[in-house]
Amino acid sequence: MGIDPRVAGAQRYSVDLERPGMLHAAFVRSPHPHARVLAVDASGVPSDCVTLLPDDVQDLHLYGCQVRDEPVLTPLARHAGDIVAAVAAPTAEAAKAAARLLDVRYEELPAVFDPVQAVSPGTPLIHPDGALSAGEAVSIGVRPLAGTNVCHRFRLVHGDLTAGFGEADVVVQQAFRTPGAAHAPMEPHAAVAEWEDGRLTIWTGTQTPFNLRGDLAVAFGLEEERVRIIAIPMGGSFGAKTFVRHEAPLAALARKAGRPVKVVLDRTEEFVTLNRHPSVIRVRLGAKRDGTLVAKELDCWVDTGAYADCGPGVATKLGYAGVGPYRIPHVRVDALAIYTNLPPNGAFRGYGAMQSIWASERTMDVLAERLEMSPLELRRKNLLRDGDVFATGEVMHDVQFERCLQAAADAVDYERDPRGKGLCVLLKGMQTPSRAAISVERAGVGYVIRSAACEMGQGVRRSLQLMGAQMLGCEPGQIDVPEPDTDTSPFDTRTTSSRSTHMMGRALEVAVRDLRASGGERGYGEVHNEGGLDPDTGQGVASTHWHQGAAAAHVTVDEETGKLTIEHLHGVAYAGRVVNREGAELQNEGSMIMGLGTALFEAIEFADGQVTNANLSDYNLPAIGDLPKRFTHELIEREGAEVHGLGETVLPPVPAAIGNALFSLGLELHELPMSAERVLAAVDARDARAAAADSAPEARVPVAVDGQGLSG
Template sequence: MIDAVERVTGRIRFSQDASLPGMLHAAAVRSVVPHGRIARIDTAAALEVPGVVAVVTGEDLRRLPGLRPVYGPQIEDQPVVALDCVRYVGDIVALVAAETLQAAQEAAALVAVECEELPAVFDPLEALEPSAPLLHELEPERPHEGTALYFGIRPQFGTNCCNLFRIRRGDVARGFAEADLVIEETFRTPAIQHVAMEPHAALALWEDGRLTVWSGTQTPFNTRQILAEIFGLPVERVRVIVPPMGGSYGCKVFPRIEPQAALLAYVTGRPVKFVLRRDEEFVTLTRHATVVTIRLGLTRDGRITAKEVRAYWNTGAYADCGPDVARKGGFGIVGPYRIPHVAVDSRCVYTNLPPAGAFRGYAVTQAAWASESMMDIAADALGLDPLEFRLRNLLRDGETFATGETLHDVHFAECLERAAAAIGWEGPWRHELGDGRVRAKGLAVVLKGMTTPSRSEAKVGIDRSGRVTVYSSTVELGQGARTVLAQLAAEALGVPYQEIRVVDPDTARTPFDNRTTSSRSTYMMGNAVRQAALALRERLLRIAAERLEVEQADLELMDGSVRVAGAPASALKFGELVEASRQEALVEHGEFRNQGGLDPDTGQGIASSHWHQGAGAVEVEVDTRTGKVTILHAHASVYAGQVVNRHTAELQNLGNIVFGLGSALFEELVYEQGQLVNPNLSDYLIPSFLDLPERMTHDLVERPGAEIHGLGETALPTIPAAVGNAVARAIGARVTELPLTPERVLRAIRARGGERG
């Protein structure tokens, strides 16, 4: 990585290192009830704490002229500070700004909030009952649509469903009628948290009616847009600067603390910094808990005739990007299979829990848990090898997906076969070691879309010193984006990538990019950077050709200069060429778009301009007396198209396996009446090094001449599903709910009538 030295020497300045002279510190007062009407807020004691400059409540917010107090990327449902209602334990009721963090936190603890409690609902199915309390009153006349919405949204007005995404392809009734066998099962996943090492951190500054925010965010342009709307400003008067982040995994997608920091800065006239504590991270954004029911029609010879899915995504108190999660999960749940008749109803549902949003794997982890478990259940029901059953049904090049789009560059079967071979699938799938210990193998294969449509722009420039600079709004969150973009520019310009400067995203300096999500940056932004770099190359060649009085075709770029091929003495340094052009710098622009979209009522169209494809395979050992699962070997095979940086690509695969095993085995947010029971890293565990499988292997499937395929998330969703399939094979019973805790596994063994004492 180009910033490796800065990272290991501690010199890198992360988002939470941002500071300004005279800045204040923010603290939030949070709701302790899951649903309630605010009766009274007493801020008197808080205001008396020495060092406190302001305490802002919903009432203050409403009194500020010209402000739009509610925001949201896809549905505008989230107040900057609670207005009348609180909707979950952790909802922000008031904000404090003080000279020190300690004073802010002390004052926050002294704000007295009186609430009339309202009935609350936590389960997405209960939330859709007619008697359930409504969290928001969405009305057709007031669509509350956020500016980051890029697809048709279908709230079910008068209910807690904020988006219903549907796929209708063929006729499922006919498909089931044609089946020899119809099976149905329901699967569940819990809410989990991203646990990025660095918490959310933002610093806001107002100067002459302009707002500048330094923030660790994956979405600088969406954040700028939303801040502009809240404060009634043209976007040019809002600037978002993104320093490198200490991890995100989706938790810093869309504004989360920036509006609050900006509001306090607006009220106090001072810069305000807001950094969340770890316990606040846990109630700020989660991965959607899900309930998914799948019905599958099968023929005796192992074909799938029909698939019907009802999926419920528990999005918590505010929609955030939940409507899109339900949409992407809605087609992800079909799986990479050839199925003539498909009906999917995927609902995003409000409940009185912390908001859920983007999470590495974006809906596909939950989708694959259900659909890939179901594939094994089907194979067992048909008496078929789960690998063979999948291979018979996997989509091949040129075949049509459930959305009606034709798939190209298809490698599902290749990924799956490689993963199966890596763990020795041909050997026994299950064997007993004695003493109640059983080993077994499991597989899973997934498809994952990339945000479509979207757009990335980049600029690449050379100054008079010959230094190459890449201007890109792709954010560095530890994934190595700066390195990969520098490499792509370097290749075109014939300079070592280590010498290229990559400017941190800054909406006032770096051009537009949709966002750093969806494993899209290496492909989308990579192409924009490459285009800009190639244009710059052309320009350098043109100038050099004139100066050297030769044909462009006779020139080559080498070590930061242009020369007549094979004639080092003729070399003109980049800096000289810039000078010769009488410019301070030569800058070229590149842009890359992808096109498509789906009809929200039928799910037909283009879901993704190309597809992320991957398979996972694991061997586990289950102690059938305790239910404890140990992963002995995990393998991920991911289609990469063309690898840009082998080292970081490999780390993505391995990181995804580790992330996946946490989801598979123990990560779970536990709520009691809406109150999170484990908001700390002693009670909520993530994998440690000692949890890693004895063997972790992977491969990157490449094809000469292929497009770059992102792989920051692809392997993750395969792991919990593959582990679930291996465990089911080991114990002869199916656990349908994640995580696969020893207790759940033991209960499944007991329910089957096995092993006691």
């Protein structure tokens, strides 16, 4: 193998795209979080520019991957940064300058920025006309609540909650918050759109070429075959480059210009394009005196921002992941995906799991304290084992939670001394239902493997080469893996939820068998995972394949300033069978580092709906100097096991492991990030409780903190 093209600077990304006669686009964005566009005056724009105005998109339709609620250009800005017009010019600089000359008049409307407030009576409605469900591309039935800002309600009902809490000797209730976060891939969103004979081609960095094709076909009223998506390798994504983002207004602008048009978003625009869902989660957990869990109730307010995007799916996954990998006979989950006037929130490495795992696993340690039990023992006692039934009704198989948890505990020597240490164990699902197809063809010296699995730095190409080489009996370098192209690549649901190596690996086995059976020239393989959950009961098949993992943290605190030092962080992912060891280890490390940022300092800050830290100086990402003193992880394997996805497994447990380590020191954190300032406030609160207990030893200060103004 030669030098990795990414290292040699030879890798071509969507920011590098060039097409003959290409113009450059700039978007005109609303400065207001909620405002009606009254008029757009383009008379000041130079004559060599092409403008895309509201009148130009009259014939286009609303689109959306789970709810069709998003216009190509919006006549009603629903967040600061919503795209209301666009300009194409000979250079990117000229386009940006021309965009500033476009004069837009607005009528400002009342806005709402908090998901709990957005569902209280009398709040302005962000999509007053409701929206149609997208149907086809959706794996879940969407359940909007008419006349509210709720675009989806997911409920899970298992057993009898009232009876369950009736059996409990101890009940704890806690409320938690998580903020929005930026994916912050090194490469921003970029694309080129080009029309030829009424057919649209888009070159773009995307994780979801077939969803993008389908959604753009809806928006432009075309047959799907009239749209072609060529998915360029991404310089990072983490969920940011899913579904339709910048591509819709770009395609409309190219249609009007009659020429190819390119756009590259700047870093500030990235912060209003797609972020992670802020959430408020209330957990009630009941147990017998011996630690047997009997009942759990989760209420989740999930802020999906101005448009639903995949918020319904995130609320669903957040909802069932929050149950945790435990045997609990009585469970109720109520998760609302809620519109607010913040930028849209969508897929983010972990897809909602982090938010509810943070809340649920922190609550486990609060319960353990109330029971005067070791948090490790409490978890061990209740973990799901092979053959157990999960709250969704699924019978669990290949269950490795106890191994993962024990490995994490052992890494930090938890059983010898748990002080300053915290644990987290998690269950997380994979996109279900889903379908993956792949083809193999004999080529000159080897084979060509075609699929729609998108490369974003996670190494899916390498995994396909390694698996293909093993199955086909050749060298990995003899296998060519072209970039996904919806005209030539077989269908795949999407490159998300750590599913590609697992699903494509299985499809590839079928394709190679087909190739052998049919003369050795070409083969085709396809696998389907059936399932899905009933949105009203949460019963069904959440995931055909479970991601299982754990983390342990050891922290020390400067109690005068609240500054945390992570002495040791250990992550554990169940891998089943490792395909690409180096790649798998890098996924663990990357997930843990992202988890550290989430735990310690990442938060998008808003003032009246405006992002106030939309740059990488004010918004901090973890740097190499932020790694824990000891930073370790492991991949758990099992002889004969299938390949398990692991691209995000050890991100969600990191905040809870650190939060529980603080809790072992008496420091109660309920909100992310666990900034030094919040830790210092927790030190003050602990000392105040101790002082109160000293002065009145009989008076117990309640540990549980209810959410502010939450209403069930």
